[in-house]
Amino acid sequence: MTKAPNDLSAFWMPFTANRQFKSAPRMLVDAEGMYYTAADGRRILDATAGLWCVNAGHKRRKIVSAIKEAAEGLDYAPTFQMGHPKAFELASRVAELLPEGFSQVFFTNSGSESVETALKIAIAWHRANGEPGRYRLIGREKGYHGVNFGGISVGGLGANRKAFGPLLTGVDHLPHTLDLARNAFSRGLPQHGAELADALEDIVTLHDPSTIAALIVEPMAGSAGVILPPVGYLERLREICDKYGILLIFDEVITGFGRLGAPFAAQRFAVTPDIITMAKGLTSGTVPMGAVGVKSFIHDAFMNGPEHMIELFHGYTYSGHPLAAAAGLATLDVYRDEELLTRAARLEKTWEEAIHALRGLPHVIDIRNIGLVGAIELEPMADAPTKRAFSAFLKAFEEGLLIRTTGDIIALSPPLIINEGQIGEIFDILTRVLKGLE
Numbered sequence: 076m077t078k079a080p081n082d083l084s085a086f087w088m089p090f091t092a093n094r095q096f097k098s099a100p101r102m103l104v105d106a107e108g109m110y111y112t113a114a115d116g117r118r119i120l121d122a123t124a125g126l127w128c129v130n131a132g133h134k135r136r137k138i139v140s141a142i143k144e145a146a147e148g149l150d151y152a153p154t155f156q157m158g159h160p161k162a163f164e165l166a167s168r169v170a171e172l173l174p175e176g177f178s179q180v181f182f183t184n185s186g187s188e189s190v191e192t193a194l195k196i197a198i199a200w201h202r203a204n205g206e207p208g209r210y211r212l213i214g215r216e217k218g219y220h221g222v223n224f225g226g227i228s229v230g231g232l233g234a235n236r237k238a239f240g241p242l243l244t245g246v247d248h249l250p251h252t253l254d255l256a257r258n259a260f261s262r263g264l265p266q267h268g269a270e271l272a273d274a275l276e277d278i279v280t281l282h283d284p285s286t287i288a289a290l291i292v293e294p295m296a297g298s299a300g301v302i303l304p305p306v307g308y309l310e311r312l313r314e315i316c317d318k319y320g321i322l323l324i325f326d327e328v329i330t331g332f333g334r335l336g337a338p339f340a341a342q343r344f345a346v347t348p349d350i351i352t353m354a355k356g357l358t359s360g361t362v363p364m365g366a367v368g369v370k371s372f373i374h375d376a377f378m379n380g381p382e383h384m385i386e387l388f389h390g391y392t393y394s395g396h397p398l399a400a401a402a403g404l405a406t407l408d409v410y411r412d413e414e415l416l417t418r419a420a421r422l423e424k425t426w427e428e429a430i431h432a433l434r435g436l437p438h439v440i441d442i443r444n445i446g447l448v449g450a451i452e453l454e455p456m457a458d459a460p461t462k463r464a465f466s467a468f469l470k471a472f473e474e475g476l477l478i479r480t481t482g483d484i485i486a487l488s489p490p491l492i493i494n495e496g497q498i499g500e501i502f503d504i505l506t507r508v509l510k511g512l513e
């Protein structure tokens with residue numbers, strides 16, 4: 076049996092330099108624990124948990140068996156006007172992990188769908204609450220909220236927006252919080268920048284609070300290259316949202332399920348939003364699934380009309396799919412049994428020391444870290460931005476290490492099962508790679 080396809084042209088690959096890839100493919104064929112196996116048989120240490128999702132590590136027996144069992148049982152069941160037990164059980168288990176006050180969970184199939192769902196719930200909630208004029212959505216520069224129209228509208232990455240026309244109307248953005256001049260090489264949260272939250276006051280004044288539905292932010296921005304909230308910043312956003320009756324949405328697609336050392340970033344930062352989006356770690360990447368958690372006051376406002384009426388005209392054919400629900404339940408068991416949702420907190424100091432030891436290597440202009448997340452920002456080549464980090468990515472892969480790059484930033488987010496030896500291995504390889512860069 077051949078393991079490598081012999082024609083690569085039909086698959087239009089997502090977020091990929093297709094021609095570069097197809098001229099020199101990097102194919103993964105198997106995975107176990109902390110490692111992928113490449114098509115040529117080499118073991119590749121996974122320093123990115125796939126795409127920030129394989130939090131429990133690869134091919135975990137318990138999760139694999141649960142998926143197999145589910146496939147042999149209920150293949151599919153609708154959750155529109157019908158139900159199946161595992162979807163309810165998973166919703167309860169997720170609600171238990173969410174911060175105090177969160178009571179309901181709406182299922183989707185991805186982070187992007189979770190974002191659309193959250194934005195729609197926010198606008199519809201204001202309407203149900205007697206304020207239909209609140210429709211504006213506020214995002215933030217450099218924010219990533221998936222790739223659907225709502226998500227790219229509130230998102231703040233120019234490259235993801237510019238080709239796609241006028242996007243949603245009624246959207247505005249806060250400034251981002253990346254500030255190398257004041258905060259480079261901070262360990263954990265940067266000290267400077269809480270005042271950037273006050274820009275929300277200006278936006279509120281500009282548009283009038285009576286028109287604003289929600290603010291959506293990543294508590295820690297992942298895709299833009301790991302941008303941390305300055306000390307006091309998220310608290311300030313929460314205060315301003317409360318002052319003006321604006322719903323606060325945390326997009327926890329990356330930070331959910333233990334990445335920062337607590338089940339959710341909301342708990343790590345002790346700032347509680349009104350709505351939380353999640354995906355990725357919910358099933359440890361094994362079966363596509365996302366979800367949106369809401370506080371009870373949001374859910375309850377919809378439960379008013381006649382009982383035979385649908386309360387929220389929204390949902391997906393695969394919301395709460397039996398295979399995904401089974402994978403989610405088994406994943407949460409693994410997280411609980413192995414205490415993985417707090418493991419990043421226990422490894423944080425080791426991780427921090429190891430990543431900051433790269434300071435002083437050629438081209439390194441900043442290092443950022445929190446939980447089991449790290450970023451190494453490189454000075455861009457004068458004539459070719461992104462090229463230096465991309466060549467680090469290619470070199471690392473040759474050396475048996477999978478990293479992610481965005482712009483000239485290397486991002487690291489290993490599975491939460493990583494041990495200290497493997498942390499050492501990541502940074503030994505990266506040190507060699509960085510020393511060899513042009």
Ligand code: PXG
Nearest residue numbers: 126185186187219220221298326328329479
């Ligand atoms: N919100 C956030 C905060 C995300 O990070 C999404 C929404 C969208 O999720 P889906 O499941 O629709 O892709 C994401 C996804 C990277 C990288 O390398 C990050 C994501 C996806 C792929 C790559 O930083 N985040």
